[in-house]
Amino acid sequence: MEDLIFNLFIFVLAAFVGFELISKVPPTLHTPLMSGANAISGITLIGALIIAGGSGSLYAQWIGFAAIVFATINVVGGFMVTDRMLEMFKKKEDDQ
Amino acid sequence: MSQFLPEFLHGYIPTTIQLVYLIATGFFIVGIKRLGSPATARSGNQLASFGMFLGVVVTLFDQEIISFEFIIAGVLIGALLGATAAKKVQMTAMPEMVAVFNGFGGGASALVAWGEFTRLDPSLFDTQSLITIGLSILIGSITFTGSFIAFGKLKGFIGGGRIALPGQNNINLILTAIALVLVGWFTYDPEYQVVFWSLFGLALLIGVLTVLPIGGADMPVVISLLNSYSGIAAAMAGFVLDNNLLIISGTLVGAAGLILTNIMCKAMNRTLPNVLFGSFADGPAGGPETSDSDKSIQQTFADDVAIQCAYAKKVVVTPGYGLAVAQAQHVLKEVANLLEERGVEVKYGIHPVAGRMPGHMNVLLAEADVPYDQLKDMDEINPEFPSTDVVLIIGANDVVNPAAKTSPGSPIYGMPILNVDEAKRTIVFKRSMSPGYAGIDNDLFYSDKNQMFFGDAKKSLQELASAIKELD
Numbered sequence: 154m155e156d157l158i159f160n161l162f163i164f165v166l167a168a169f170v171g172f173e174l175i176s177k178v179p180p181t182l183h184t185p186l187m188s189g190a191n192a193i194s195g196i197t198l199i200g201a202l203i204i205a206g207g208s209g210s211l212y213a214q215w216i217g218f219a220a221i222v223f224a225t226i227n228v229v230g231g232f233m234v235t236d237r238m239l240e241m242f243k244k245k246e247d248d249q
Numbered sequence: 250m251s252q253f254l255p256e257f258l259h260g261y262i263p264t265t266i267q268l269v270y271l272i273a274t275g276f277f278i279v280g281i282k283r284l285g286s287p288a289t290a291r292s293g294n295q296l297a298s299f300g301m302f303l304g305v306v307v308t309l310f311d312q313e314i315i316s317f318e319f320i321i322a323g324v325l326i327g328a329l330l331g332a333t334a335a336k337k338v339q340m341t342a343m344p345e346m347v348a349v350f351n352g353f354g355g356g357a358s359a360l361v362a363w364g365e366f367t368r369l370d371p372s373l374f375d376t377q378s379l380i381t382i383g384l385s386i387l388i389g390s391i392t393f394t395g396s397f398i399a400f401g402k403l404k405g406f407i408g409g410g411r412i413a414l415p416g417q418n419n420i421n422l423i424l425t426a427i428a429l430v431l432v433g434w435f436t437y438d439p440e441y442q443v444v445f446w447s448l449f450g451l452a453l454l455i456g457v458l459t460v461l462p463i464g465g466a467d468m469p470v471v472i473s474l475l476n477s478y479s480g481i482a483a484a485m486a487g488f489v490l491d492n493n494l495l496i497i498s499g500t501l502v503g504a505a506g507l508i509l510t511n512i513m514c515k516a517m518n519r520t521l522p523n524v525l526f527g528s529f530a531d532g533p534a535g536g537p538e539t540s541d542s543d544k545s546i547q548q549t550f551a552d553d554v555a556i557q558c559a560y561a562k563k564v565v566v567t568p569g570y571g572l573a574v575a576q577a578q579h580v581l582k583e584v585a586n587l588l589e590e591r592g593v594e595v596k597y598g599i600h601p602v603a604g605r606m607p608g609h610m611n612v613l614l615a616e617a618d619v620p621y622d623q624l625k626d627m628d629e630i631n632p633e634f635p636s637t638d639v640v641l642i643i644g645a646n647d648v649v650n651p652a653a654k655t656s657p658g659s660p661i662y663g664m665p666i667l668n669v670d671e672a673k674r675t676i677v678f679k680r681s682m683s684p685g686y687a688g689i690d691n692d693l694f695y696s697d698k699n700q701m702f703f704g705d706a707k708k709s710l711q712e713l714a715s716a717i718k719e720l721d
Contacts, residue, residue, distance in 0.1 A: 156377070156491060157377040157488075160487070160488050160491070160493075160496055163493055163496050163497060163500075164484060164488075164496050164500050167484075167496065167497040167500035167501055167504075168500050168503070168504050170278060170501065170504075171281075171500055171501040171502075171503065171504025171505060172504050172507075172508060174278065174281050174282050174285065174501070174504075174505075175281065175285070175504060175505045175508045175509075176508055177285060178284070178285040179285075179286075179287070179626070180512075180599065180601055180607070180608050180611065180626045181287060181608060181611040181615075181621050181624055181626075182284060182285065182286075182287060182290055182608060182611075183509060183512070183606075183607035183608025183611075184343060184347075184606055184607060184608035184609050184611065184612045185284065185290060185294070185608070185612070186281075186284050186285070186505060186509070186608070187347060187472070187473065187476055187505070187506070187509060187606065187607060187608075188343070188346075188347050188350070189280075189281070189284050189293070189294045189297060190281065190284075190476065190480065190501070190502045190505040190506070191347055191350050191351055191354060191476055191479065191502070192297070192298070192301070192350070193277055193280075193281075193297055193301070193480075193498050193501065193502050194351075194354045194476075194479045194480045194482075194483045194498070194499060194502040195301070195350075195353075195354050195357065195483075196301065196304065196483055196494060196495055196498040196499065197354065197357045197358045197361050197482070197483040197486045197495060197499070198301075198305060198357065199304055199305055199308040199492070199494065199495065200358075200361040200365070200486050200487075200489075200490050200492065200495060201323070201357060201360070201361050201364070202305065202308050202309065202311075202314060202320055203308065203311055203313050203314060203490070204361060204364035204365060204368055205319035205320050205323060205364075206309075206313075206314035206315060206316050206317055206319060206320045207313045207314060207315065207368060208313065208315055208368075209364075209367065209368030209369070210367065210368065212367060213364050213367040213368035214316075214319050215319075216360055216363055216364035216367060217319060217323075217360075217361075217364045217368075218319040218322065218323045219323075219360055220323075220356075220357045220360035220361050220364060221319070221320060221323030221324060221327060221357075222323045222326050222327040222330075223327070223353040223354070223356045223357035223360065224327065224353070224354065224357035225323065225324050225326075225327025225328050225331060226327045226330050226331040226334070226350065226353045227331070227350045227351075227353045227354040227357065228298075228301055228327075228331065229327065229328045229331035229332050229335070230330070230331030230332065230334050230335040230346075230350055231331070231335075231350050232294060232297070232298040232301070233331070233332055233335035233336070234334075234335035234338060234343075234346060235294045236291065236294055236295070236298075237335065237336075238340070238343070238612050238615070239290045239291040239294055240291065241612070241615040241616050241618075242287050242290065242291075242615045242621050
């Protein structure tokens with residue numbers, strides 16, 4: 154039970170940090186923020202690694218494999234497309 | 250990869266992994282913080298991706314990982330697909346893209362919970378792990394199918410309107426209640442396969458049924474909400490695996506999605522339950538059949554618009570999704586450049602729900618090299634309309650509809666709008682007189698300060714650009 158309580162503490166504190174961090178983001182950045190945050194939610198990849206490479210049955214490894222493919226699409230695609238978008242945001246002075 | 254390390258280091262591996270996770274958490278938090286300002290956003294995204302890289306690499310040293318075939322194959326395939334999609338996607342299709350990525354993220358979390366459950370003997374799990382496995386599968390699966398339905402709606406594969414059975418809302422609520430009962434049952438008897446599979450199937454079905462009835466105009470809200478779900482699903486997977494990095498990052502994403510959902514709801518003056526369970530289409534669509542005959546419009550053409558804009562002091566452009574559909578943002582930028590060369594001040598007034606996801610219009614204009622300091626949000630631009638000579642309304646409709654302020658019977662009454670009617674002149678670029686996405690007539694069109702410039706947005710803007718050039 155201690156584990157669950159400890160995890161709940163982390164969960165609630167992280168939620169406060171999240172609300173604090175994000176509540177002041179200007180509308181211009183909402184789309185990149187969302188796709189960047191979306192890429193971060195692909196962190197579930199590290200759970201998938203343990204399942205796909207772990208000592209479980211072949212069946213479990215295949216599930217892990219599918220999870221890795223899904224999560225990697227999310228991570229790689231998410232960060233790259235966010236970078237592509239943010240590259241376009243320029244101030245006037247910057248473009249010659 | 251721990252087997253490649255010298256024996257005496259093995260004892261330190263678990264602690265080292267946790268410490269690197271802590272560092273990765275720091276990168277995520279600082280990264281998200283920096284994503285909050287245009288000047289630092291790009292580095293923020295890079296910091297976050299570096300944090301992700303650290304987390305993944307150090308996990309490979311986990312002593313539980315003994316084989317790498319599946320890992321290498323999975324990462325290669327996923328990276329290839331993700332990178333290709335990220336490089337090829339059109340900026341107009343960003344909402345679809347984010348919806349798909351969301352779906353994969355949520356799906357991955359559900360698979361992780363399923364995999365962990367399958368990998369170990371069910372008797373090894375205590376009640377709390379079983380609850381979190383159940384919730385992970387539930388939220389992850391809802392995110393998965395919900396996102397793909399949202400994708401289909403945005404793409405137009407599935408009708409944009411409300412597709413629902415009678416009593417659909419009650420059905421959804423009952424199904425969700427049943428799903429929660431199944432989570433409880435699964436916790437009580439994890440080895441009973443029927444319960445596990447019913448829970449999985451039902452969760453996938455709920456995702457479909459909750460997004461299907463939601464109208465296309467509400468998609469910004471749905472995408473934000475699904476984004477939040479995908480984060481919460483990752484956090485739940487973190488509970489299953491007792492992994493703090495997953496819990497923290499998933500929760501950060503969950504919070505981000507909720508805040509954006511809230512902003513979108515406010516921008517449409519609606520509550521979340523209203524978006525999820527109600528729809529514009531339920532109201533008296535289009536309002537009463539008022540006699541259109543007593544309302545007249547003024548039509549205008551490129552030459553006249555060119556003169557009005559060229560001799561104005563200040564021109565504000567209010568773009569809507571129609572601009573993006575017509576791929577007209579580059580021509581718009583050309584028109585703006587021509588006007589600026591003549592000393593006209595040009596600004597862009599952007600409504601929070603202009604586009605198909607939060608901030609979408611800003612990205613589209615940034616793609617056309619519009620500097621972000623010219624992009625003004627609603628609160629910034631509204632006080633400027635009284636001193637504006639000409640407002641060009643391109644592909645926007647409901648977000649400039651004065652009915653939101655003046656007619657309490659209108660479905661959009663109370664929605665904050667761009668107060669373009671306070672400007673000296675408004676010019677609406679529009680294909681025809683058809684009502685907007687919400688199906689509501691717009692009184693602005695009949696105002697004597699307004700002129701209609703009919704035609705495809707891109708073609709009209711091209712005509713306008715050449716007309717301005719000819720003025721010299």
